[in-house]
Amino acid sequence: MTTTGSPHTGFAVRATPRRTAAPAVDLTTQLGSVVLPNPVTTASGCAAAGRELGQFVDVSTLGAVVTKSIMLAPRAGRPTPRMAETPSGLLNGIGLQGPGIDEFLEHDLPWLAEHGARAIVSIAGSSVGEYAALAARLRGAAPVVALEVNISCPNVEDRGQVFACDPRAASAVLAAVREAADPAVPVFAKLSPDVTDIVAVATACVAAGADGLSLINTLLGLVIDTETLRPALSGVTGGLSGPAIRPVAVRCVWQVHAALPDVPIIGMGGIRSGLDALQFLLAGACAVSVGTEIFHDPSAPARIRDELAEALAARGFQRVSDVIGLAHRGGSVAEGGDSLARGDDFLGARR
Amino acid sequence: MTTTGSPHTGFAVRATPRRTAAPAVDLTTQLGSVVLPNPVTTASGCAAAGRELGQFVDVSTLGAVVTKSIMLAPRAGRPTPRMAETPSGLLNGIGLQGPGIDEFLEHDLPWLAEHGARAIVSIAGSSVGEYAALAARLRGAAPVVALEVNISCPNVEDRGQVFACDPRAASAVLAAVREAADPAVPVFAKLSPDVTDIVAVATACVAAGADGLSLINTLLGLVIDTETLRPALSGVTGGLSGPAIRPVAVRCVWQVHAALPDVPIIGMGGIRSGLDALQFLLAGACAVSVGTEIFHDPSAPARIRDELAEALAARGFQRVSDVIGLAHRGGSVAEGGDSLARGDDFLGARR
């Protein structure tokens, strides 16, 4: 095994020599009707629309670029401060600053097309109508391969209730988007973990027409600055991301995959390494998004893709599809691994 | 200022010299009818019943010892593995292993009494009746100063639904416990963050008779072992604790205090330092519990108490009660701090 992984922290020990030749693993993965060359994408809001990231990563070699949630109109976002670092996490409150759909279609998508990238476009609205309008505007736009519907937004038509926190509101959005969008383009609903029953929300979205699910958006958090004695973010609360939330994210993917095994899932939340990505695939995701880790390491998406290929090869897998949901099933490979890691081979591995 | 704090990570820079003389801050705090000498307690399940911790900390000098949730009968808990380390967190699935109330009353409480500690006894049951029976058994037992009702347990009478995830089930437990318990002993409901609306659960518990709230229990999480390709814990999912969850915990305290400003709150979740504890007080907690950090530093509760006193003194506060909920209000001290931390004093502090 070339990667000495710590199963507990998910960290590869850097000292371990890396396999140099690219292992022959089939990385393609299927998201509903779409086939991606590999399962590693960027998380919405963590790679803008790909251009800046392009300085560090060849965006055409990623599974897809998931773009920052776009709204109909340009939007200035929240006042600063917009972030606070937390232990193994990041709290942010950007407020969906963005150029609006017109400029996005004019400047951002073409750049992605020119550079051979596949785009999963994230859309956000404050009413069901806005979501539908965005989906309609994106019909036929290249290089869009899927839509991701960010429903962690307050519904201005319903006392600011967040769509993702209510199965009915969530399904209203997804039904409208599925209706308005290009029928050939799969629609993913991006869910919030801040609910009592994420399976209920997932099921409602799928029933309304979502082709897949993106799990998870950030957790609602708050940091108080102990010097100012006030909340650190101008918006008081913010969204918590990063490795801190990874166990929550893997749990959500696990639960939803267990309940809806045929629905494709894009998993995300705290992925820093190929082994972290592997956890999400084993839990049931078909693809993963890398978010906050990009801020730590701008070449992370490419690195994680390569580490994942290596980790799969080291475990004797030839295809990504072989591991999707495998942790639910166990099976011979798992059993073999089990005994090794537990030291059941006696004086093996570790001694 | 003696503590150079990082407002973002909440970590005191260790290199900073510590004030040696104990600062004259009044640390007493009031939890309903009970006055504690200071706001720092141990979190349930992270200090057993105090005895082992007593090797590292004089338990009589803590605000209180919150004991591991006790059930009516002895309980073997879950199979191992019971833990996985996660980034700045810990996932555990102990399964409430414990000796049962008889042995607890016979061996554990007397030890705490002999050693001058105040006990907040955490109780857990699988039916409303079990909770009530526990509360009744604890009537008149010294040195119990409060009960903490751990309602993050599945209700065997309702398809295993967790009490804390349903305002009605939660209030049924709290009503029964309040009824059965010694009227002089305040009853705290310990809530789960894994709900869409924690304020609704909090409000229901208080309406049912809870004198206070403990926030928060662990977040539901899952780690997959990338060697065995299976969940790392025997129970598949587990509870996520540690600094990773601190922003979620502070947010819960903030929301509940905003909605129920007169209800005393014991805050917890990832407290590692006096500044972390201060965040919880500023958000509205009257006391705090130190959990996972005890595993990292067994003398943490005493250290955190001292660091808190220092941090209060350094900020010019004379009483703990002056800071409870202060972050909601702002005010002159906050304004002063604000300008300092922002560098508004021009070439001040940082340059």
Add this chain to the structure above:
Amino acid sequence: MPVQVRGEVLANRRAGAYHLVSVVAPGIAEQAKPGQFVTVAVGDEPTSMLTRRAFSIYQVRPRGVFGGTVEVVFAVVGAGTAWLAARQPHDVIDLVGPLGRPFSLPKQPATCVLVGGGYGAAPLFPLAEALRARGCRIDVILGAATEDRLFGTLEAKRMSATLTVTTVDGSVGVRGMVSDVLPEVLSATGADVVYACGPMPMLRAVTAIAAAAGVPCQVAVEEQMACGIGVCMTCVLPVIGDDGVTRMVRSCVDGPVFYGERVRFDDIGTVPADAWGASDAAPVDTWPRTAAPMGRR
């Protein structure tokens, strides 16, 4: 184009209240222009500190026995800078740079006043070098709270026509702030342009004084940054564009150097109502989902 390199620490030493760390960083050293910055990944892996720390580039040596090197000057303020201060020679650190827009240099020889607050002096030295190469006259003002927080006074003296030093406590130089001496220096030198780097309130004051004197002014700002490369939108501030429209622009890629009069200093920490995309409606956002009062002040 910025690059990401893992380079060996060559030296890490104290300079008054600051630390100077020099790192082998080929690719960064060759490209760096005055006013640009680097970001550093902090903490041993698996680190709990996810965001990289930004530092202005002080010295670069594009060639050398070890390849190009980059030097930064920093103050220890929290866990990340404490970690950096503890790095030893041969330790390897991860740098990304050069980042951001550099200072613009005058096309003709000009009289330039350089104003630095504390470690904000650092980027002024490579700037001074570039200006001198163009035949500019350089006058420097360095200010700090206390003497040990002045950086580079000796070096500044060497490369400037005049050096004025201020300290808030008066321990050395003029008691007061750089803004107290700037009007005098501007008129004495007949300055053509002002360059400034330091805390935001200093930049605001310098900008106001320069504007009053009719002297154009460039400022290098310092805003909290989560990514440093333009993908996250944390580092914004309200800046007036060529078209007169205020936008919340990213200080990491559209800055950190701005024309002072373009920065709406008084509105930093707000979204001005006339900014592009600002809505008068109640702030609609991704995360607030509580019915509880959540207003900040």
Add this chain to the structure above:
Amino acid sequence: MPVQVRGEVLANRRAGAYHLVSVVAPGIAEQAKPGQFVTVAVGDEPTSMLTRRAFSIYQVRPRGVFGGTVEVVFAVVGAGTAWLAARQPHDVIDLVGPLGRPFSLPKQPATCVLVGGGYGAAPLFPLAEALRARGCRIDVILGAATEDRLFGTLEAKRMSATLTVTTVDGSVGVRGMVSDVLPEVLSATGADVVYACGPMPMLRAVTAIAAAAGVPCQVAVEEQMACGIGVCMTCVLPVIGDDGVTRMVRSCVDGPVFYGERVRFDDIGTVPADAWGASDAAPVDTWPRTAAPMGRR
């Protein structure tokens, strides 16, 4: 009583596949008994690794120029041990110890067979010293997967009547496992007692062989530990008490040394149905709250 100390690293060196680190740890060194362990806080602050790492105590020097010192032998398996391996002399690390129950020593001089697997050999050396001080005869078996994972063969040879070495790959000594040679050594020496430390399956095999030969046996187990001091209940395994009742006992405070025949090796990783507090009812627990199927295998 265990203490918590912050002590300087004196030395950190390689020994085959392992690292040996010695640390100034007054208070721990003076109290330590063979079979006890220490825990180490890993990672620079603010560390992302919350649980301390446990290591058997190898050598202690209660007095010395630096005060008492403690030495442990460890393999790098993950981020925590990688961090520990990178510590330099003068670095300070945080130790808690001595923890756990030590090996019991025979009251009379006896013939003792000590069996160590890989780094499990470490606690056998202080044990051997204590046994020799009581006039015991010592025979040692050390086994490992490969030669570089054998620890302390030279030292073992010096202090034992006989030393038998096994490696799985046959690179040195007998090809095979310690359990392959143990029956022979037991009968050849007429052993009175067996002491063993190593991976769980080895301890199970050693216990079975000793039981078959009618020789009492003490084993030092290694279970995942979150706290190491008895407060968390992660480190349990099913052990039969004096009263014949199986309990899930904490290996950190009730162990790590147990009488082999008391440990229900075959039931490790389960809660036996006859264990104290085991319920036949569906496992009731604190956290599962999904309606989705959650069964493990």
